[in-house]
Amino acid sequence: MIILTLFLVGCSQKEVKLNVQKKTSVIPSSIELQEQKYEDVLALFLKECRSKRVQKLYGDLCSKARKSDSPKRFIKENFHPYRIIDGDKESGLLTGYYEASLRGSLTKHLPFIYPIYSEPEDLVTVDLSSIYPQLKGLRLRGRLVGKRLVPYYTRAELSKVKAKPICYVDDRVGRFFLEIQGSGRIELDNNETIYVAYANQNGHRYRSIGRYMLQKGYITRDKLSMQSIAQYLKEHPEKMDEILNQNSSLVFFRVSKQAVTGALGIELTPMRSVAIDPRYIPLGAMLYYEAPSRDLKGIVFAQDTGGAIKGAIRADLFSGYGKKAEHFAGGLKEKLHLWILLPKESDE
Structure with a gap:
């Protein structure tokens, strides 16, 4: 945890504890919030206040919110926006994600042949902060070979993974994008539905297959989207291994009792929940x-994280479930301006 000094109006300074990197700054802003549904914002803030993280961040505003009879006045009177700046950059990247949906079966048979794996028995996760407190939030993942911890299997070595399948799906590309989304629902051939959520990851860094396809000339930048990537792979199955294996990262799942939840442990809300990089926000x-x-703006909540979400001005907007949500998320890649809303007491 780094104590970040906020440079406020005039010559005064105020210290606010935020988990950020040294090159990141947050600057008081006079921006007028363009929000249409303050009642939704207040309801979600109250829902978030069940989390101890949020209670610690916003203090007595959680109890104050329960007594409010005017959502708009509560937000306006109690929160102040601070512009997030990353070094000399004032803008970053906004992308989207959704709750994936696949067809599957609890047993392996055609066409359901692609496993959705649970966490492997031989995957070792080391919390580095238990040894080095300054490395809070960082984990080392691998497998034991004798007494040595070595890197875990990559996507190209998927057949070596020692894990129990939760189920099997009929779409290899869809399975890949399920890992990118981090959670989803499987419509089983017995007419049941199961929800799967992120459990762990193999420790290898996420690499964008879209960027690789651009470099190879398989796709043009103006056509780049999740849908166009999926279409290319289905039209060129001979390139499937080459392209998918560029991303060595593997995500493992667990069965969830509810629809998609984020890293905060709260069920995500379409167009209100975002994944962020917790090193900064x-x-x-x-x-x-x-x-x-895209004329997109509004108040959102940092409720999730993601392997591809790196940087201070970086957010992944959750769009919900269904084809419309999938289409929106797959085509969202826009310049982003970002503010964090902190209690007004911080600048008094």
Whole structure:
């Protein structure tokens, strides 16, 4: 945890504890929040207040919110926006994600042949902060060979993974994108539905297959989207291994009792929940964002994380479930301006 000094109006300074990197700064802003549904914002803030992380971040505002009879006045009077700046950059990247849906079976048979794996028995996760407190939040993953911890199997070595399948699906590309989304629902051939959520990861860094396809000339930048990537792979099955294996990262799942939940442990809300990089923005934070080129703006909540979400001005907007949500998320890649909403007491 780094104590970040906020440079406020005039010559005064105030210290606010945020989990950020040294090059990141948050600057008081006079921006007028463009929000249409403050009642939704207050309801979600109250829902978030069940989390101890949020209670610690916002203090007595949680109890104060329960007594409010005017959502708009409560937000306006108790929160102040601070613009997030990353070094000399004032803008970053907004992308989208959704709750994936696949067809599957509890048993392996055609066409259900692609396993959705639970956490492997031989995957070792080391919390580095237990040895080095300054490395809080960092984990080392691998497998034991004798007395040595070595890197875990990559995507290209998927057949070597020692894990029990939760179920089997009929779409290899869909399975890949399920890992990118981090959670989803499986419509089983026995007419039941199971929800799967992120359990762990193999420790290898996420690599964008879209960037690789651009470099190889398989796809053009103006056509790049999740849908166009999926279409290319289905039309060129001979390149499936080459392209998918560029991303060595593997995600393992667990069965969940409810629809998609984020890293904060709260069920995600379409167009209100975002995944962020917790090295810069604390989970549970209330944020305000603008993506001018798509006229997207509003108050959102930092409720999730993701392997591809790196940087201070970086957010992944959850769009919900269904084809419309999938289409929206797959085509969202816009310039992002981001503010964190902190208690007004911080600048007094």
